[in-house]
Amino acid sequence: MAKTFHAGVVFGLFISLCGTGIAFAAAKSYEYGNVLMSEPGKDNTALPVTFRHWSHRGKYTCRLCHVDLEFAQLANGTGVTEEDNRNGMYCGACHNGKEAFALEACTRCHPKDKQHEQQLAQQAKREFQELKKTLPPATYGNKIDWMKAEQDGIIKPKDFLQGISLRKNEKMVNSREEPRTPALPGLPNIIFSHAKHVVWNGCGMCHPDTFALESGKTPITMKAITEGKFCGRCHGTIAFALNDCTRCHSKPVLNPGS
Structure with a gap:
């Protein structure tokens, strides 16, 4: 069976979000963030x-x-x-x-x-x-792929300041990847990577204030995200922009009837 992204569904989602009166940021790359x-x-x-x-x-x-x-x-x-x-x-x-x-x-x-x-x-x-x-280049936001830059060792963000930071317990770090199914049928599924987020955010930037500790218990919607809630606290302002859809919706779905 062939697997493809449904461009029409993604475009439809974009149009529906625009219809809510929510606009994607159009800052110049050097002003983004x-x-x-x-x-x-x-x-x-x-x-x-x-x-x-x-x-x-x-x-x-x-x-x-x-x-x-x-x-x-x-x-x-x-x-x-x-x-x-x-x-x-x-x-x-x-x-x-x-x-x-x-x-x-x-x-x-x-x-x-x-x-x-x-x-x-x-x-x-x-x-x-x-x-x-x-x-490394990216399409939106700063037009820099910061995640790839870190993964490739081009940048090595410091995560500890003497006298201020506490040493992390590496045994407590969650590095699993979790699939998420969008509410809109036909939209590519989401693969949420804890490992990629922990490098930059640790656990405390997300849990428990923004996201419930128990998987799947936070009622996330794209409307809420575009209003700056949940993922939108970072994405669309500092982290990669919300119109970079396939960075999150990365798992292809089956073509109907294929």
Whole structure:
């Protein structure tokens, strides 16, 4: 029996999602994943810092920042202050002059004015294009296949900071692959790989707050995902984009009547 993807079903799903009023992000590749950070308690006269995920994710895992350093996954949900950073929290855990450039180099992140903000953006764009040349390509998002880059050993994201992180118990790591059947008939099945996610996220970024610990007990829908829930907490904002359907719906289905 021949096995093929049902392109019409995938296209139909895309159209149905568009009909909900939900739009896929169309950020430029060098802007995908960028977050504007505003300092809490200020009068908003200071220009926000542009945090670029692409410049960090080749060096550090997502888990290190969002679990060990306690950065919220919602933009400006952490409330980072200068005092926090100088006390070795948040950005200050790495930006200490040893792990990364020191906090005293303020204008590496904080724009002095609109002109300087544009200069920082142009410099970041150039740095991104140079980085992109060294990594496997992808179709959407940053147009970089970060997962393949890690699997091929091109990047080796750090997952431990001395004095902050705890050593993982490797015996507790779930590395199994789990099949998932979509609610829409004819759509290619999903193979969810714990192993691929654990490398970047560990367990704590997903369980128990976002996904139930018991397999199959979380009522996931594509509508909820496109609203930023469940898988959509990462995919469509930082991890590969939601319109890269076959990265998840990867198992072919049988042609009707074949």
